[in-house]
Amino acid sequence: MISSPAVTSAKEKTLAPDALARVHDLMLRARVLEERLITMYKQGDGYFWIGGPGEEALSVPLGMLVHKGEGPEHDYLHLHYRSSGTLLALGADPVDSLRQMKNTATDPYSGGRNFASHYAVKRWNVVPVSSPIEVQFSMAPGTALANKRVPGGRGITIAQGGDAGTAEADFATCLVWSSRKGAELPVLMIVANNRYGISTPYEGQHGEVRISDRGKAFGIATATIDGNDAEAAHAGLAAAMDYVRAERRPFLLEAMVSRLYGHSSASGANFVREEDDCLARLEKKLVERKIKTQAEMDAARTRLTQELLEASKRVREEPQPTPESIWDHVFAGETSRDGGR
Amino acid sequence: MISSPAVTSAKEKTLAPDALARVHDLMLRARVLEERLITMYKQGDGYFWIGGPGEEALSVPLGMLVHKGEGPEHDYLHLHYRSSGTLLALGADPVDSLRQMKNTATDPYSGGRNFASHYAVKRWNVVPVSSPIEVQFSMAPGTALANKRVPGGRGITIAQGGDAGTAEADFATCLVWSSRKGAELPVLMIVANNRYGISTPYEGQHGEVRISDRGKAFGIATATIDGNDAEAAHAGLAAAMDYVRAERRPFLLEAMVSRLYGHSSASGANFVREEDDCLARLEKKLVERKIKTQAEMDAARTRLTQELLEASKRVREEPQPTPESIWDHVFAGETSRDGGR
Amino acid sequence: MATFVQAMRLALHVGEERLGVTDIFGEDVGPPLGGVFTATQGLRTAWNTPLDERGIVGMAMGLALAGQRPVCEIQFCDYAFNTVDLLKLAGAMHWSSNGAFACPMVLMTPVGAGIRGSIYHSHSFDATATRLPGWKIVMPSNPRDAYGLLLSAIRDPNPVMYLAPKALLRLKARPGEELPGEPGDEKALSKMIDAPLGDRSRWRAEWPKMEDLFVPIGEARTVRPGRDVSVVTYGRMVQASSAAADEVAREGIDVEIIDLRSLHPYDWPAIRATVKKTNRVLFLNEDTEVTNFGEHLIRRTVEELFYDLHAPPRLLAGKHVPGVGLADNLEHASVPQRAEIVAALRELARHEA
Amino acid sequence: MATFVQAMRLALHVGEERLGVTDIFGEDVGPPLGGVFTATQGLRTAWNTPLDERGIVGMAMGLALAGQRPVCEIQFCDYAFNTVDLLKLAGAMHWSSNGAFACPMVLMTPVGAGIRGSIYHSHSFDATATRLPGWKIVMPSNPRDAYGLLLSAIRDPNPVMYLAPKALLRLKARPGEELPGEPGDEKALSKMIDAPLGDRSRWRAEWPKMEDLFVPIGEARTVRPGRDVSVVTYGRMVQASSAAADEVAREGIDVEIIDLRSLHPYDWPAIRATVKKTNRVLFLNEDTEVTNFGEHLIRRTVEELFYDLHAPPRLLAGKHVPGVGLADNLEHASVPQRAEIVAALRELARHEA
Numbered sequence A, B: 001m002i003s004s005p006a007v008t009s010a011k012e013k014t015l016a017p018d019a020l021a022r023v024h025d026l027m028l029r030a031r032v033l034e035e036r037l038i039t040m041y042k043q044g045d046g047y048f049w050i051g052g053p054g055e056e057a058l059s060v061p062l063g064m065l066v067h068k069g070e071g072p073e074h075d076y077l078h079l080h081y082r083s084s085g086t087l088l089a090l091g092a093d094p095v096d097s098l099r100q101m102k103n104t105a106t107d108p109y110s111g112g113r114n115f116a117s118h119y120a121v122k123r124w125n126v127v128p129v130s131s132p133i134e135v136q137f138s139m140a141p142g143t144a145l146a147n148k149r150v151p152g153g154r155g156i157t158i159a160q161g162g163d164a165g166t167a168e169a170d171f172a173t174c175l176v177w178s179s180r181k182g183a184e185l186p187v188l189m190i191v192a193n194n195r196y197g198i199s200t201p202y203e204g205q206h207g208e209v210r211i212s213d214r215g216k217a218f219g220i221a222t223a224t225i226d227g228n229d230a231e232a233a234h235a236g237l238a239a240a241m242d243y244v245r246a247e248r249r250p251f252l253l254e255a256m257v258s259r260l261y262g263h264s265s266a267s268g269a270n271f272v273r274e275e276d277d278c279l280a281r282l283e284k285k286l287v288e289r290k291i292k293t294q295a296e297m298d299a300a301r302t303r304l305t306q307e308l309l310e311a312s313k314r315v316r317e318e319p320q321p322t323p324e325s326i327w328d329h330v331f332a333g334e335t336s337r338d339g340g341r
Numbered sequence C, D: 001m002a003t004f005v006q007a008m009r010l011a012l013h014v015g016e017e018r019l020g021v022t023d024i025f026g027e028d029v030g031p032p033l034g035g036v037f038t039a040t041q042g043l044r045t046a047w048n049t050p051l052d053e054r055g056i057v058g059m060a061m062g063l064a065l066a067g068q069r070p071v072c073e074i075q076f077c078d079y080a081f082n083t084v085d086l087l088k089l090a091g092a093m094h095w096s097s098n099g100a101f102a103c104p105m106v107l108m109t110p111v112g113a114g115i116r117g118s119i120y121h122s123h124s125f126d127a128t129a130t131r132l133p134g135w136k137i138v139m140p141s142n143p144r145d146a147y148g149l150l151l152s153a154i155r156d157p158n159p160v161m162y163l164a165p166k167a168l169l170r171l172k173a174r175p176g177e178e179l180p181g182e183p184g185d186e187k188a189l190s191k192m193i194d195a196p197l198g199d200r201s202r203w204r205a206e207w208p209k210m211e212d213l214f215v216p217i218g219e220a221r222t223v224r225p226g227r228d229v230s231v232v233t234y235g236r237m238v239q240a241s242s243a244a245a246d247e248v249a250r251e252g253i254d255v256e257i258i259d260l261r262s263l264h265p266y267d268w269p270a271i272r273a274t275v276k277k278t279n280r281v282l283f284l285n286e287d288t289e290v291t292n293f294g295e296h297l298i299r300r301t302v303e304e305l306f307y308d309l310h311a312p313p314r315l316l317a318g319k320h321v322p323g324v325g326l327a328d329n330l331e332h333a334s335v336p337q338r339a340e341i342v343a344a345l346r347e348l349a350r351h352e353a
């Protein structure tokens, strides 16, 4: 087990074999899950797909390094729609993602209301992922202030988004609010830079050479890392998280990642050969270091793929939400469901 | 006349005597105007005062350096509510400011609708000043794009706001939109830093040492100048404007200024002795350099004060807008005034 | 007799002391000013934010998601329109997470005209607020409700918007409508909780021992019973309609005034009862009149009570123009004035079905 | 037969060529995509913006202030709620500057449910839009109006919001309702103006010679004349109500359908005429039902036409919940479906006054 932040040194650039094997296992599970979701979409078992294939080398180590739990003693996660690897690393059941894809009543994240990859897990402080880009960066200072208030607390707040999204107001809000002198907040801002916003390339939309440079004027610690290398990503995340945990100050981390199946099902959700595949890269490493053989890993992939195929068939039989359930949870507490009607 | 940008070298840190005298004359007029507006407020000839005493060493040279006129060949001005000096330097009639203070029908800027210092002058590209802080920075890229489209054009866009306002989304929007690689825009962003937002001090709200540093990550040229020294401000503005004019790229200029009568009438509108008075500083210089005597300047002040007092009496007699005039100008063109009713 | 704004301050103090409020924040909310209307003077947990309304709402949402009970302020509701997306998100939090995450924040903001606030200090927010599913919306019209609704807002597990009619903030409680626990002497109260002019760095508020008063969200109040015509209103228009009712009373028109107090959920039984009683109803508010909350109430009235109506139900609201102009003529022509209310009441009362 | 979205593209092309449009912009509006719904493919002046809706609206306002004729897009209206302050400002520009500065921008945005868009691709914007004084608001329901209203929007000297019902974007013009100038053969048209799949870097649109068609802003259209009940609607609900009208026609209920087309200014004479004719009216739209634009129309109807009504006027609109859920059951329970429209028409027709 390497996932406790207390024992992960930020300096380790090479992970121990068992740790790397564990990273691989989770990355593979994440990839297989996304491929299942894409297949479900293509076969008509869901209306829309968006997810994180190509970000696993970043999202999995992130989930492993999280100080997991409920409440301000633990880390808060303000994720985006490419965070399935993080959820699996936290321990999420991949079948729940199939349920959200199929918008069943059993979908624990939204009860069949929201698109795939829109997580919300109270017991792990995973606050609701919502479709509007970047709003998580406006909320992050709030959970970070709660983290900071815990005497001796080590919980931090992590907010993650894409590159194009940094043009939104909320990204600047997070920079401003987390760096106020004397009132700095323990926020780790992560930008997963895949060099695209839907169809729009990074070039032509940015004056910054590195998005992470935007932290500098605010005295925010920054780094840009190779998010397609699981070890580099792990080390970069660990270093950044250690800093935020210990210093109770913000950090802006930019990770260069891939978009392996394009933006979403709206753009076809087909594998993009030109992009660097972090899973293939890690598998090569594992073979080179003789930690796993390709055959072992291929077999694991086949097995996991089969498992999720079976699961998707079962999910197909689960109930859809009822029409009346639109009224559930409009309000917390005992308010009449529709207020005034 | 020193106001043509073509002949003002950015390098001159010392202005020629006649130029400096002209700066003084306009600064004095601006100060006297603001004092008259404050008096009108205090005497019940207006409901609210906000304005620019303490920013004249910045606002007056700005107005002098503007390439004045209508349309994209000329400079666009997105000002704030402390820009009376700029308007006077452009050639505005101070009596029109009294009219707006008294919310008369003759107020050319808003027809008695808006607060004092909320200018709008079509023939000089002074786009409407509005109360919401910082929105001018979201509109500025639009006029700047129009400037840029003029073949061989030298017109630029100037957006000005306060220090606290830079926390708003719109400031970041202007940084992002004006610095896109290959699509840079000729915008001069000016932050008049008086170290307060109403009652809230700069310290405690900013992580930046210099607000101008926020431009750096975007590759935007920046400077911070002493906005209380008319010559330094003139030189700083001239340099920045020359750069934007010639390079067709953005510049972020921060000017340290004073708030000489507090935030607005809501905070009493009384003279704040602790603040550095740019007009007093300039008068000292003029005396030292023997350009004007104190007696001459005092006499001018008395005369201008008297003139505006007289004018304010006349303005008192001008008509108030009629109730029905609320329907005027809801739409441009021939649409029925209230659309559908 | 506490004023409206003192009542807010006292409620916030109770919130800090007994209801778990750890943060009261917004632009100029902390020392030295304590709010542009003094609502947050002397409060232990009040602090100044950056000038960024989106950040303010986001901070409140984050704190609420972390189980805190934040109270934030938007300095004027006129400056809340850049946060509508976040407000929608706060209202959707519990629902879209299938009940996992509540968002128990309070957003206070001054609303309405009546202080010569010109275009950007005269906006109303009731129409916009009632278009935010998942929010509760309250709008007190007097100090006692200001106190009791703020306590209820703080205790509520949902996002609650607290609209404070800015023209009423200096209004004093009427005899018999004191806040429970406030000192009898208003000078004494002022000395205790109003910050002094000048240097405040060493000033501390001295808080009276206040008692609980939870005005239930969703419950209207009959301000004035009457037989002939009903006025369903809230906020500043409660006062305006009372004055108008006095005026028409001299002509023998007996007006019933219902102060909704909560706009969502709203007290439909109270509206139904008054319409069934008088058969003539004026809905009155000062927000602009196209796609106005009063139009929702009219819609429901005609849907459910059509045959109880002896006259077409009326709306009196602000004019559909881009803002409230500064000159008195402009403000008076833009938002309902007493004379118009009187005219509407007369018309309703005299209408022959 | 051009589709709705092709009609938009053709109108934008005419805008570029003949009406002074120099900039058509928004997220993914330029090459290679040409808009997530293809509305801006092949256009000479289309370009991609940063992912910043506030910046998009601000850019349009700035260009408009400088006398240009910008057309901007918000990718989905669901993402326009962070710009409401700027939209208000654009609507106030001419008024607050006492007529000095016009703001002739067009903002296009896809609206409504019907494509299984879940919470954030199903919002409506009509209620919010009609609360923006100074704006004109149009919402076409078919390709011909999509073309003609976009041309009028571009030519108008005011800010005009163009709400495009996203479920109708692939709808084809009906025979007799072609756009003036479009090629007879739809395959030919597609070949000319639809970008190819795959590499588009060398593709150029080949534009047909289109003729002018300025559908006047503020003018409704009678989609179907009828005697018994009126439906006043717009956008996607025009189709839905037509299907419902066919269904009740079999029971002898003759429905008149008015497509408002413009929400502001709206065609009150047309509404008055239909209400006076049938005496029974259903207002129908898919935005959430509290503080809904249809409620404004009901208010005005009862205010001015109370004694013409033989049944209480009805509103059918979206449910007041935080969003439209993804599962079909949820979407169908949230926005008006044909069965509900049929039920409302029956009820109105059979109501005995």
Ligand SMILES: Cc1ncc(C[n+]2csc(CCOP(=O)(O)OP(=O)(O)O)c2C)c(N)n1
Pocket (backbone or CB within 6 Å): A082, A131, A132, A133, A134, A161, A162, A163, A164, A165, A166, A192, A194, A196, A197, A198, A263, D027, D051, D075, D079
């Ligand atoms: C506020 C908002 N505007 C627009 C959209 C539509 N949209 C969805 S994803 C996306 C691009 C996001 O790009 P980026 O931030 O780089 O993240 P990526 O998808 O590349 O991971 C856009 C424009 C949205 N969801 N929210």
Ligand SMILES: Cc1ncc(C[n+]2csc(CCOP(=O)(O)OP(=O)(O)O)c2C)c(N)n1
Pocket (backbone or CB within 6 Å): B082, B131, B132, B133, B161, B162, B163, B164, B165, B166, B192, B194, B196, B197, B198, B263, C027, C051, C075, C079
């Ligand atoms: C969007 C918005 N929020 C709040 C306000 C209220 N307000 C008016 S001036 C001001 C402070 C502005 O400070 P700064 O930007 O430093 O400019 P200064 O007044 O100091 O010149 C505030 C908060 C406003 N006008 N607009």
Ligand SMILES: [Mg+2]
Pocket (backbone or CB within 6 Å): A162, A163, A164, A192, A193, A194, A195, A196, A197, A198
């Ligand atoms: Mg991206």
Ligand SMILES: [Mg+2]
Pocket (backbone or CB within 6 Å): B162, B163, B164, B192, B193, B194, B195, B196, B197, B198
């Ligand atoms: Mg300031």
